[in-house]
Amino acid sequence: MRARRGPAVSREHEEKRRLRRDLREMRRGLPADVVAARGAALARRARELDELAEALREGPARTVAAYVSIGGEPETGALIEELRAAGVRVLLPVLLPDNDLDWAVYEGPERLVPAGWGLREPAGPRLTPEAVAGADVVLLPGVAVDRTGLRLGRGGGSYDRVLARLERSGRRTALVVLLYDDEVVDAVPAEPHDRRVHAALTPSGVHRFRH
Numbered sequence: 001m002r003a004r005r006g007p008a009v010s011r012e013h014e015e016k017r018r019l020r021r022d023l024r025e026m027r028r029g030l031p032a033d034v035v036a037a038r039g040a041a042l043a044r045r046a047r048e049l050d051e052l053a054e055a056l057r058e059g060p061a062r063t064v065a066a067y068v069s070i071g072g073e074p075e076t077g078a079l080i081e082e083l084r085a086a087g088v089r090v091l092l093p094v095l096l097p098d099n100d101l102d103w104a105v106y107e108g109p110e111r112l113v114p115a116g117w118g119l120r121e122p123a124g125p126r127l128t129p130e131a132v133a134g135a136d137v138v139l140l141p142g143v144a145v146d147r148t149g150l151r152l153g154r155g156g157g158s159y160d161r162v163l164a165r166l167e168r169s170g171r172r173t174a175l176v177v178l179l180y181d182d183e184v185v186d187a188v189p190a191e192p193h194d195r196r197v198h199a200a201l202t203p204s205g206v207h208r209f210r211h
Contacts, residue, residue, distance in 0.1 A: 019152060027071065051137045059086050059088055064091070064139065065091040066106070073141060074180060077109065092121065104121070133165060139177075140163075140177045141159065142154070144183045144188050145188070149198065150196050151195070163195045183202075
């Protein structure tokens with residue numbers, strides 16, 4: 001009997017996998033002090049993004065969904081702490097066994113606890129996966145974005161579910177990916193489930209996309 005073959009993998013999927021590998025390799029080569037410095041620059045640049053500047057002004061009237069960076073990702077600690085200090089309600093993800101994301105309120109770095117895969121998660125009550133639909137701004141991880149706003153994610157599919165959930169909600173939520181400057185590229189491979197973001201925030205400034 002012939003062995004069963006797995007599902008066919010598209011050319012775009014393979015291209016995405018190679019691009020992720022190359023960009024992650026570049027991130028792994030960044031010294032810790034460079035990652036920290038770029039994270040501080042990212043927090044400063046946040047005020048150049050109208051949606052985040054509005055959240056910082058209005059404080060408790062706003063909710064921002066963010067995430068805790070890992071590895072060589074752009075450092076988010078300074079940014080989420082600045083938002084919390086301004087009174088913004090910050091939601092952070094909690095990874096579920098099926099790779100979907102629940103959410104909990106960020107209550108400070110001392111209230112982050114270790115989780116699987118090197119992640120850190122809020123220790124507070126879980127709010128359900130649907131809680132993200134109440135956010136005014138969603139800050140997304142990624143490894144690249146192209147000039148049309150097409151985001152290349154980490155590859156686990158968690159944020160594909162988040163973006164689909166936000167789309168179903170019908171709410172006009174600002175979608176912003178956090179990246180390094182050289183990760184804003186001309187084009188990334190696209191598959192049918194991929195969705196575009198409204199902006200990218202990098203250490204040098206804001207990149208807006210029309211779609």
